[in-house]
Amino acid sequence: MSRLVVVSNRVALPDGKKNGAGGLAVGILGALKNSGGVWFGWSGETGEIDDPLKKVSQGNIQWVTFNLNEEDYEQYYCQFSNGVLWPAFHYRLDLVDFTREAWEGYLRVNVAMAKQLAPLIQRGDIIWIHDYHLLPLASELRRLGVNNRIGFFLHIPFPTPEIFTALPPGKTLLEQMTDYDLLGFQTEGDRQAFIDSLGLQTQVTTYMDGHHMADGKSFQTHVYPIGIETEDVVEQAKGPLPTKLAQLKAELGRVQNIFSVERLDYSKGLPERFLAFETLLEKYPEHIGKIRYTQIAPTSRGDVQAYQDIRHQLETEAGRINGKFGQLGWTPLYYLNQHFDRKVLLKVFRHTNVGLVTPLRDGMNLVAKEYVAAQDPRDPGVLVLSQFAGAANELSAAVLVNPYDRDDVANALHRALIMPKEERIARHSEMMAVLRHQDINAWQEAFIRDLKQVKTRSTQNDSTSASLGCSMP
Structure with missing residues (x-):
């Protein structure tokens, strides 16, 4: 049975303390308990990103966290994730404060996360990445030879092309997002806004049932409205x-x-x-x-x-x-x-x-x-x-x-x-x-089911993939 590897900006550690994962925790833990696996993300603490990973295990789940130094926290989290992406994705371009330094910090942290995460991934694992902080993460994992199934879910809106194309790194972000096998959105409007934005940057061929091809990469888009523990x-x-x-x-x-x-x-x-x-x-x-x-x-x-x-x-x-x-x-x-x-x-x-x-x-x-x-x-x-x-x-x-x-x-x-x-x-x-x-369990079960049905990408570098344990199952 395939393990599940979940990645989010923050994780819900099994210590009873409040954390940044919010309503995400219930659905994620339900999915992890079904298959076993790893929940990977930022510890919420400052240090150095290459500090030893912190690992906590309970049952068939392992929580793995890393630190961010103050500069990375400021640029990746405060300035770009919450100072650029959050207002833009909520249709507030007037509040966007873009700087090249923040963009570079955002990329730098995603690169570092991929390097920390890749050795944890095993043959046959499926990877589920969450939210706007981690838009480039699949692309960075692919660079490292990870060919496992990788899905992404966006918890916030995706803006229309008129908004999204105003972002200076918009084209790069769209290219990076097509390295996911499955992209999940809250509403059909969000899903279509992504496809429309991508279509302005490159040729997109859309087949039946949410299958697409762009720049030689095949991926799927579907709608998964998140629920509650009703x-x-x-x-x-x-x-x-x-x-x-x-x-x-x-x-x-x-x-x-x-x-x-x-x-x-x-x-x-x-x-x-x-x-x-x-x-x-x-x-x-x-x-x-x-x-x-x-x-x-x-x-x-x-x-x-x-x-x-x-x-x-x-x-x-x-x-x-x-x-x-x-x-x-x-x-x-x-x-x-x-x-x-x-x-x-x-x-x-x-x-x-x-x-x-x-x-x-x-x-x-x-x-x-x-x-x-x-x-x-x-x-x-x-x-x-x-x-x-x-x-x-x-x-x-x-x-x-x-x-x-x-x-x-x-x-x-x-x-x-x-x-x-x-x-x-x-x-x-x-x-x-x-x-x-449509409760929280129906949400995670639908996404995981669809991600498991995706065909894995062909191995592009057998030796690299073998060293990471990430070749096709």
């Missing part, structure tokens, strides 16, 4: 709130609640969301004193100016809106810039009337799915969801909105607040059927 979320959301939140439960019962939780990021549309809530109070004054909007947005990348700016903007807007509409004994908007345990949030979801998830652009948005799964099916809340979140392709029974249109969002919030129970139950039931069918 039944686990359902169970965690049940039961009473923790004792320390008893007062919150009482307060939730006195008004209708609009609830939202997002990482503090400019892609999430938080300022636009605040303005839409203000418009709701202006257009539908019957809700004044009877509703509350709670926005939880813990800080992320707090050392980046764009994130500092949005935090200041939200603090200013929250104060202004509360000053404008607040009354003695009633505060319309609660903005909390802090982290809350996920298990607590799932229970809070169950006690709220409206889940507001309106990113300006998002690969999927698992919060939207978790909000739906956390609801009481006998009396569920309503999901108001951005049409630009990948989740909108599956959760069509949500109230879909254009997050740039504050009147549209305000009208949707009003509709959600007054929606009859029968309609709420019908919408929730339809979305739950999707979430149960």
Whole structure:
């Protein structure tokens, strides 16, 4: 049986500590437990990238991590991955800060990772690489003679050609991505944007079932919308709130609640969301004193100016809106810039009337799915969801909105607040059927199944491949 080798920027070490892998961990661990293998990535610590690898084993899984020095961390992670690719892939070219030094650092780390990873790969292993930090990694592995099956999954959106071709190294990145055997995307729009971008740079021949040929290389593209642990979320959301939140439960019962939780990021549309809530109070004054909007947005990348700016903007807007509409004994908007345990949030979801998830652009948005799964099916809340979140392709029974249109969002919030129970139950039931069918395990199983069916690339250098143990199975 083939081992699975997973590569991601960060790994979820089996130590119970919080890590950077987020919702990825559940699906990856499920896949690794099925076949055994290796999870390889950055340790999260600074040192030298050629320091001895750190290895931890548990059962049939081995976690292998490496260090980054401060310059590599700054250029590969901060400046290029999060200062160029993240804003560009979220359609914010105005926030892209490209430098040649950052690009060279990004490539340098991917080259170093390939050199560290290649000796770990065995004959017959399949390799699954994740996300925008590692776009060139397959290309670097191929240079080293690795001819195993290599798949890639992009967790964030892929931008349209008009955006992508504005990136100075765009052509090189596209060439590198065609060294993957299988490229997975969250939505059909993302997949097609990649093919369209590639087609502007070179001739692409597309065959049936997502098979392509470009520059003499054969590869496949498919859509794999990532899911959640649906039944686990359902169970965690049940039961009473923790004792320390008893007062919150009482307060939730006195008004209708609009609830939202997002990482503090400019892609999430938080300022636009605040303005839409203000418009709701202006257009539908019957809700004044009877509703509350709670926005939880813990800080992320707090050392980046764009994130500092949005935090200041939200603090200013929250104060202004509360000053404008607040009354003695009633505060319309609660903005909390802090982290809350996920298990607590799932229970809070169950006690709220409206889940507001309106990113300006998002690969999927698992919060939207978790909000739906956390609801009481006998009396569920309503999901108001951005049409630009990948989740909108599956959760069509949500109230879909254009997050740039504050009147549209305000009208949707009003509709959600007054929606009859029968309609709420019908919408929730339809979305739950999707979430149960397309859960996190279905996602990883589909990708791994398709990657295993890919024909391996012919060995281009037998001696090099043999020394790495990476020849065709």
